[in-house]
Amino acid sequence: MGKPGQVAVVGAEGRQRRQRLAPAERMPLILAAAIEEFAERGYAGAGMAAVASRAGVAKGLLYHYFPGGKADLFMAAVRGCVAPKLDEAARLIAGFQGPRREMLRRLITTGYARMAENPREQVLCKLIIAEADRFPELADFYSREVLARATEIVRAALRAGIETGEFRADAVDQPGLVHVVLAPAIMGSVWRMMLGEDRAPDLGAMREAHIDMVLRALAPAAQNMKNN
Amino acid sequence: MGKPGQVAVVGAEGRQRRQRLAPAERMPLILAAAIEEFAERGYAGAGMAAVASRAGVAKGLLYHYFPGGKADLFMAAVRGCVAPKLDEAARLIAGFQGPRREMLRRLITTGYARMAENPREQVLCKLIIAEADRFPELADFYSREVLARATEIVRAALRAGIETGEFRADAVDQPGLVHVVLAPAIMGSVWRMMLGEDRAPDLGAMREAHIDMVLRALAPAAQNMKNN
DNA sequence: TCCCTTACTGGCCGTTCGGTCAATAAGGGA
DNA sequence: TCCCTTATTGACCGAACGGCCAGTAAGGGA
Numbered sequence A, B: 001m002g003k004p005g006q007v008a009v010v011g012a013e014g015r016q017r018r019q020r021l022a023p024a025e026r027m028p029l030i031l032a033a034a035i036e037e038f039a040e041r042g043y044a045g046a047g048m049a050a051v052a053s054r055a056g057v058a059k060g061l062l063y064h065y066f067p068g069g070k071a072d073l074f075m076a077a078v079r080g081c082v083a084p085k086l087d088e089a090a091r092l093i094a095g096f097q098g099p100r101r102e103m104l105r106r107l108i109t110t111g112y113a114r115m116a117e118n119p120r121e122q123v124l125c126k127l128i129i130a131e132a133d134r135f136p137e138l139a140d141f142y143s144r145e146v147l148a149r150a151t152e153i154v155r156a157a158l159r160a161g162i163e164t165g166e167f168r169a170d171a172v173d174q175p176g177l178v179h180v181v182l183a184p185a186i187m188g189s190v191w192r193m194m195l196g197e198d199r200a201p202d203l204g205a206m207r208e209a210h211i212d213m214v215l216r217a218l219a220p221a222a223q224n225m226k227n228n
Numbered sequence C: 001t002c003c004c005t006t007a008c009t010g011g012c013c014g015t016t017c018g019g020t021c022a023a024t025a026a027g028g029g030a
Numbered sequence D: 001t002c003c004c005t006t007a008t009t010g011a012c013c014g015a016a017c018g019g020c021c022a023g024t025a026a027g028g029g030a
Helices: A023-045 A048-055 A059-065 A070-094 A100-117 A119-134 A136-163 A169-173 A177-199 A203-218 B023-045 B048-055 B059-065 B070-094 B100-117 B119-134 B136-163 B169-173 B177-199 B203-218
Strands: none
Touching: A023 A048, A023 A059, A023 A070, A023 A119, A023 B023, A023 B119, A048 A059, A048 A070, A070 A100, A070 A119, A070 A136, A100 A136, A100 A177, A100 A203, A119 A136, A119 A177, A119 B023, A119 B119, A119 B177, A136 A169, A136 A177, A136 B177, A177 A203, A177 B119, A177 B136, A177 B177, A177 B203, A203 B177, A203 B203, B023 B048, B023 B059, B023 B070, B023 B119, B048 B059, B048 B070, B070 B100, B070 B119, B070 B136, B100 B136, B100 B177, B100 B203, B119 B136, B119 B177, B136 B169, B136 B177, B177 B203
16 A cells, blocks of 8 residues: 655754654643634534644544544543633632622622633533534533532532521522522623624623622512512 | 436325425425424534425525525524514513513513423524524624514513612613523523433523522612622 | 554545536416 | 426535544663
8 A cells, every 4th residue: 555654854854753742741732722623613613634733743643542533532622621610619619718798709700700711712611502412421521510510619609608697598499599690601601602702792791780680689688578 | 418307206106296386485394494404413414415305305406595505594594493582572571561570570481481392493592602603694693683682672671660660770770680681591491402301400490590589689679788 | 772562644535515507397477 | 388487306526524544653661
């Protein structure tokens, strides 16, 4: 068969010979390239050849690192993107000193901040939404590692406020509350990804209204509002 | 060139000769087929041949009706799916008699109801999210015809309640409020599309918590809550 | 210094898919 | 009845893409 491989040295001078790296060094390069490519073109639109090219690597190598092919690579890229942000939020809750109202405010504020600051990675969140139903494994991952964790963090914040008496006690009886509290922040991020910074709803305004609404709704009922 | 076309009559008997329909009749058939295909496979995954097959039509005909090709067809399919629901909501607001609290409750309730009842069409909403940034025209459409309209409906509901004194007057000064009120319902739908009915957050519970939270947050401040 | 493991290469294959086009027939108007 | 407009067909094209694999070199251990 036609002798493959090895043109390698291009251009003016032996610019670089074949680069051999330890997997621990090569892997992040490939992952970063994959994040870029997937973020820009979506799952189906992304090309393995393009990922390889961004990583400065031959296409075949991708199948060396990700035997599962494209799907495998996609999952890995998504995984590494979401976890750190949830870790930060969990740390914030765990170590907080001070009024619980302030804690909740800070939690929501950093949530909005994280989504405003790194568009590239946030696009991956949008990608999860887009592709979840075609990747059972990805839906599992999201359900278990993202939504459940985020929910639990919010729930912990609410419970903490209830214990100090800052939030109304019967909030625990509303199983849907945590998701309702969570949703605007995520949706704000999604709108931003869809429409761009200019046409999307203003994240700052949403954040303020969001905090205000949540705190009002959680305030202990000094006078009973006719609840029905 | 090899004489194309015309095998047509298949199987046992002249099952059907070439069907010629008025565009006004053919168009909805194609649109319905496209909605199905796009909903099931996503934009990139959908095939023009598959759409044609679902519509009982040859692939070439699609390009007769949608000269812009796949993108054109996609936009048209999405268009016809979203408008009716917003119309219903607008009608609800316009014609409502009774307390504004009840009106808002009904608005939110029908919102959740619509999203629970027709999974197929709702998937298209998820598709808008997924594809908006690769279709400027689609993002325009969403921004103008969906988000803006929905926002306006919620805003009208809030204003109505403020006028009667049922809602606190200073809610109008919170530009982000409408989006925050809107977001949980949309997000609930998205979660449902992503994760399936079983793993997604319970829509009924979200609806109740959502209504309760919004009404609490909109209640006129009998006693001032320290707002900061 | 040698040698063996393995990171790495890139051409090739089969397939899929969007889009085109020349040919064809349906059916309404003259 | 004829004819002309146009709805309809399906074979065909070329490009893109995912995946494979036979072959190549880097570099650490013996």
